[in-house]
Amino acid sequence: MSSNDKTGSEGKTPAPDIGFEEAGKPHYLGHRERLRKRFREGGADSLPDYELLELVLFRAMPRRDTKPLAKAILSRFGTFAEAMNAPDDLLLEVPGLGEAAVTEIKLVRAAALRLMRGEVLDRPVLSSWQGVLDYCRAAMGFEAKEQFRILFLDKRNQIIADEIQQEGTVDHTPVYVREVVKRALELSATAIVLVHNHPSGDPTPSRADIEMTKQIVAAAKPLGVVVHDHIIVGKQGHASFRGLGLI
Incomplete structure (x- = not known):
């Protein structure tokens, strides 16, 4: 091999690859x-x-x-x-x-x-509403199955408990009105925010969602528990019952 041939061969830079090492x-x-x-x-x-x-x-x-x-x-x-x-x-x-x-x-x-939850736990919910929406969507919006979550609030509208009550299938979660109200009374909550997700991605409320919400509002009101909102979250955003005039 001539000197020129050797130089030309060594002048070529090998293509980098996983595991390739240069100068150690x-x-x-x-x-x-x-x-x-x-x-x-x-x-x-x-x-x-x-x-x-x-x-x-x-x-x-x-x-x-x-x-x-x-x-x-x-x-x-x-x-x-x-x-x-x-x-x-x-x-x-x-x-x-x-x-x-x-x-x-x-x-x-x-x-x-954990960070998002901490930011909403220490503040009145109604004054940090966007944070609540962001937290709920991050926590549930990408789940493959429906979940029904409740945020329980005290007299200052601060969250005293954040609980997933039920988990269902890809398009249905059983919700028991009596259990929702019972849990609110156990925690001495004066208000609640209902949250569930739509794995389809579309947060538009169904007729069943609307009817279930009406039943919870009707059962909770005589006992001094206010339903501030029902939020549906999905990959495409969220829907607020209060914002839609459904509460």
Whole structure:
């Protein structure tokens, strides 16, 4: 082999690949540090969804390029929010995504919900209504089955309990009016906010939703318990019974 041939061969830069190392360091380490720096300086809004998801995956996969996996997750679920709220079994169907990474994703979701819940628990509900709506949608809007939740309020309209009363199927949750009122009295609540989700994504109230709400309002009022609102949440937003004139 001539000197020129040798130089030409060595002058070609090999294509980077997972596990490829140059000077003893994996190629993705520099990318990780640059990504962390951008996040520190510009916050989450400075990163597209796939890069924010990469950051979430870093701790679970310290020796792997997470960019292809982050993009695969978003390709499967559509958005960052959908990925964070996806069931464990569906996340594990993504090739290369293991239990450690799924745990990191669920940890991020749990931390976000804990923060949002804390912000609404310490304030009168009616003065932090948008926070209540955001919390309910984050907690229930992406669930695959219907859930019926009740926020129990004291005389200052602060939340004294946040409870899921029932869980049903993809399009129905049994609600027992007597149990709702009984629980409010047990907690000495003077007001309640009803919340449930529509897994279809469309938060429009059904006739059954409207009738059930009327029954709860009628049963609670003589006992001094006010129904402030019934909120339906879904992927496409929320619907407020009070806002729609249904309460």
